[in-house]
Amino acid sequence: MGKCMGAFVENLGVCTITRAEIMAAIRGLQMAWKYGYRKVLLQLDSTTAINILTSQDQTEHRYHNLVLQFQRLLQQNWEVRVSHIYREGNKVADFLANKGHSASIGFHVFESSDPGLTFWILYDVLGISQTRLI
Known part of the structure; x- marks a missing residue:
């Protein structure tokens, strides 16, 4: 097991939500690889980003280069599973997204000792849920 990589945000400036989600997936995998994690569960709250990243369609589109970068990361010697999670189910990601703004x-x-981050990590670990209004 690798050492703790802490948490990160990247302010991309003005961009689409989908681009931000794809960039976060790429950065997250890059950091997981760098810190020695070889079994990774990548949870995204954007089904659009998941569909783009996992599509077998190789047609060029606006995110084509990012998809290629993501696919190259997946080809490394590790196990990565991509799944959907509702935003309410991952308060750490929501907290970091707000910090990024x-x-x-x-x-x-960010160090894991950030009080807000520590609180939401505990919230997620304990599986505290929140009602989702649809």
Whole structure:
């Protein structure tokens, strides 16, 4: 098992939500690989991003280069499973996304000792749920 990689946000500036989700998936996998994790569950709250990243359709589209980068990451010697999670089921990701909005443009790593981050990690680990209004 690798060492703890902490948490990160990347403020991309102005971009689509789908692009941000795809970029987060790529950055997350890059960091997981860097820190030695070889069994990874990648949970995304965007079914659109999941469909784009896992599609067998190789037609060029606006995210084609990012999809290729994602697929190259998957070809490394590791096990990665991609699945959907509702935003309410991953409060850590929601917390970090909100932090990213107020961060300067670029990549930022947060220590796991951040009080807000620690609270939401515990919330997720304990499986505390929240009602989703549809």
